[in-house]
Amino acid sequence: MLRKISFSLLSVLLLTGCGGVTKVLPTPTPTPQAKFSIPSDCTKTGLNKALAKIVKGSKYIATQWQPALGTELADVLNNGGLACSYGLQSAEIGATARWVEDKNMIFENRVNGWLKDGYSKVLLDGIDTDAAYFLLKKQSPTQEFHIWVLNFKYQGAWFSLSCTAFAQSLSDGIPLAKAMIAA
Numbered sequence: 001m002l003r004k005i006s007f008s009l010l011s012v013l014l015l016t017g018c019g020g021v022t023k024v025l026p027t028p029t030p031t032p033q034a035k036f037s038i039p040s041d042c043t044k045t046g047l048n049k050a051l052a053k054i055v056k057g058s059k060y061i062a063t064q065w066q067p068a069l070g071t072e073l074a075d076v077l078n079n080g081g082l083a084c085s086y087g088l089q090s091a092e093i094g095a096t097a098r099w100v101e102d103k104n105m106i107f108e109n110r111v112n113g114w115l116k117d118g119y120s121k122v123l124l125d126g127i128d129t130d131a132a133y134f135l136l137k138k139q140s141p142t143q144e145f146h147i148w149v150l151n152f153k154y155q156g157a158w159f160s161l162s163c164t165a166f167a168q169s170l171s172d173g174i175p176l177a178k179a180m181i182a183a
Contacts, residue, residue: 036155038099039183042084047097050179051086054166055093061085072110072160076100087164095173097180098160107131107151107158114151125174127181129154134170148173154181 039045043060052058063085067073076083076098087094100106111133115121119133132152139146148167151160159180167173 035101036099036157036181038080038101038157039082042082045084045097045180045183047084047095047176047179047183048086050175051095053175054172055087058087058094059089061087061089061094073098075106075110076158076160079104079106081158093164093166095164095167095176096162097176098158099180099183100158102153102156102158107153110151119149119151122170124150124152124177125171127152127154127174127177136168136170138168139165150177152177 042062048058048060063083065073065077065083067077073083075081079100081098081100083096083098085094085096102108111131114133114135117135118137119135122132122134123129124132130153132150134151135147135149137147146165148163149161150170150173151158153159159177161173161177161180163173163176
């Protein structure tokens with residue numbers, strides 16, 4: 001009988017020694033990505049302050065937008081977005097910024113058109129975007145106007161930034177893109 005008890009005790013000890021203690025850690029709950037709040041007032045975005053460091057004397061340019069149906073501007077304004085222009089109107093130097101929540105995938109619906117129009121998918125230095133597309137066409141004998149346009153998606157919002165002649169590369173507009181986010 002002593003032998004049976006010893007064998008049973010030994011079996012229990014061996015089995016419990018093999019399994020060890022397992023800690024069950026709670027499964028981390030993914031934190032939802034913060035949503036960007038679209039600014040509601042062009043004079044309070046901080047974008048003009050960032051532009052004034054590049055274009056001295058820059059001012060907010062009040063604009064009565066009348067977008068044509070189907071345009072990017074119509075997508076922005078018809079979905080509760082904001083469009084603002086800043087710069088030196090008399091010299092035609094400045095930037096136009098647009099913000100809109102991407103609740104109807106309006107950003108994604110534009111991507112194929114941007115690529116067809118010559119935009120390149122890019123990474124923005126210091127900005128963690130979902131996606132960004134950039135177009136640069138400098139003024140030339142065959143290109144009448146300087147074109148610098150950046151479209152990017154950040155925290156559920158579509159950001160669009162157009163700059164005039166002062167922006168000669170993607171990096172020239174990054175301070176303005178960061179100011180748009182800080183708005």
